[in-house]
Amino acid sequence: MENYDFVFESDNICYIKMTEILINEYMAMYMNQDLQHQLFKNTFSSEAIFNWLQSQLANNNNNNTILSMIEKSTYEFIGNLEIISEEKNMNEIIISITPNQQNKHFGREAMEAIAQYCYDVKDASLVYLYVKKENKRAIRCYENAGFSINGPGITDEDIQMIYPK
Numbered sequence: 001m002e003n004y005d006f007v008f009e010s011d012n013i014c015y016i017k018m019t020e021i022l023i024n025e026y027m028a029m030y031m032n033q034d035l036q037h038q039l040f041k042n043t044f045s046s047e048a049i050f051n052w053l054q055s056q057l058a059n060n061n062n063n064n065t066i067l068s069m070i071e072k073s074t075y076e077f078i079g080n081l082e083i084i085s086e087e088k089n090m091n092e093i094i095i096s097i098t099p100n101q102q103n104k105h106f107g108r109e110a111m112e113a114i115a116q117y118c119y120d121v122k123d124a125s126l127v128y129l130y131v132k133k134e135n136k137r138a139i140r141c142y143e144n145a146g147f148s149i150n151g152p153g154i155t156d157e158d159i160q161m162i163y164p165k
Contacts, residue, residue: 008117012071012072027046081095091126095114111146
């Protein structure tokens with residue numbers, strides 16, 4: 001773990017700053033078509049993903065914080081959490097878990113931890129996320145983590161969920 005810039009930890013996960021060391025893991029995760037379908041309206045080429053990753057690594061967007069998740073016991077890459085800070089200290093969060101780390105209950109733990117981090121460290125007044133209506137598994141995970149459905153999302157395909165303060 002000494003190669004990583006540690007931010008905080010939960011029971012099974014270390015949260016670190018996004019790092020060039022994990023670029024291959026990031027690329028493999030975001031190039032997965034199923035994951036792209038769950039996260040985005042469109043699919044992206046490897047070049048577009050690489051360029052986005054490079055811009056995030058260069059810290060070009062001060063409103064966003066991307067943390068990578070590393071499993072404590074194995075030091076394996078789990079995925080990323082993104083915090084998008086908006087006006088009035090409202091924080092939107094996005095989670096991406098690499099397919100080989102799904103179904104291990106990391107999602108619930110990470111969502112609880114990042115929501116609490118937003119309230120405690122980033123002084124958020126509201127923590128929320130958007131999820132596609134068809135992604136029943138993710139909705140159940142978020143509800144188990146303490147999120148509740150708040151209403152429609154940005155598009156007809158998604159809903160907004162909030163985490164209580």
